[in-house]
Amino acid sequence: MNEKINADLKSLKFILNKNKVYIFPIVVILVSIMLFSQFVIPQADALLAAREEALATSLKIETLKANLDILTNINEETLDSQLKTLSLALPLSKDFFGILNSVYSTVQKTGVDLGNFSFKIGDLAKSENGDNFPVVKLSAPINSGVTAINSFVETISKNVPLAEVYSVKIGNTSSTVSLSFYYRPLSASNYSQDVRISSISQKGLELISQLEKFENASSLLEPLVSVATSSAAQ
Template sequence: MKNPFLSTQKLLFWYFLYKDYLVFGSVVAICVLIFLIFVPAQVRNILLLNEQANDIKQKVKVLSANVDVLSGIDSVLLNNQLTLAHGALPSEKYFNGILQSVSQASSKAGVDVGDFTIEIGDLSLSNTEIQPLSSIAINITVNGDIEGVKRFLKELSHIFPLSEVISVQTGGLGGSRIEVLFYFKPYPLSTLPNTTSVKPLSEKERSSLNVLSSFQNSSASAF
């Protein structure tokens, strides 16, 4: 049977012999543990803060550029361009504008418009229920010869540019029956994120507006 006293003495002997090493090893182990627990977390926080700072810098850069673009826009010119675009492609079922465009086109073409039917559709539809590009169909009887019908369609395309002739049925004394689609597009309900750059109109877009302006100068707009 072993003597417990001798075992204790042996342990104390080894303890005092390696005490300095044990203390040093314990300190090193604690330091390593602290490093593994706290340092990676601090590194992640620093990286996250740097990423957030870069995001803020990018947002400030975009906002600054947007301010420069908006500051250089002529509000009068912008309103005129919006009026031109809305006249060509209304945001709603603008029956009054359609009727005015038909009346003005017939007057300029020197023809008479007889009976016509117009597809009213469901007036209770919300913007979310309407297709991105919707249309209203109208059937028109034009009293005149073929040349008169051609003039009418040309004037109509100038007054209401985004209209499409679906069919033309020529008749005798009863006139010609024309089916036309008038397009409209609701404005999207959206907001511009602060990370999105405001871009001025492209050359192609300005060219399209110039064409609409020339149509307006040659024919009184229905809107």
């Protein structure tokens, strides 16, 4: 047995001695391959990741620069005025003052005889949805003829807050006009500082101009208009 082991060791030593000139370069090549897989490949991954990150950050910076440009050039007074008009037309929450203002200003203009009415509020925590917009429903009893009621329907459709007349029932003794007043809470889920902002479009400006001409809009906007003109005069 010992003689067999000695023979094996001797033959190993013989092979090593014969090929010792090859050992060092092969080891170096193997080490190079190991270094390449352990360091160079991860470094290359890191470079690709850094490039992607840099590209994404560059795009964000471009967006932020464009946003800053818009925000610095915007007139805040005009912005406030436009926002007030739009908020009157479509309030962020149930605007009972606005609704009553709309109803009574229409009554005054059309001369109809308005009876006692009530809001169909229901569960205050919930909202009724009309065509996917939350609404406040109202049934207004009116003691007037067909022509006057038609005028009422026409006029209130051009008031703020925006309303939809969904039913008219005119009878000999009594008539009822059923309305839905729209409102829309704000969803902040789309708000982000990184998103490109846009100044108001031409269509938006035309819409605001249209809303400002609505029957009761000017009376509701008056205090803001007088402040804006007095500050402009200064």
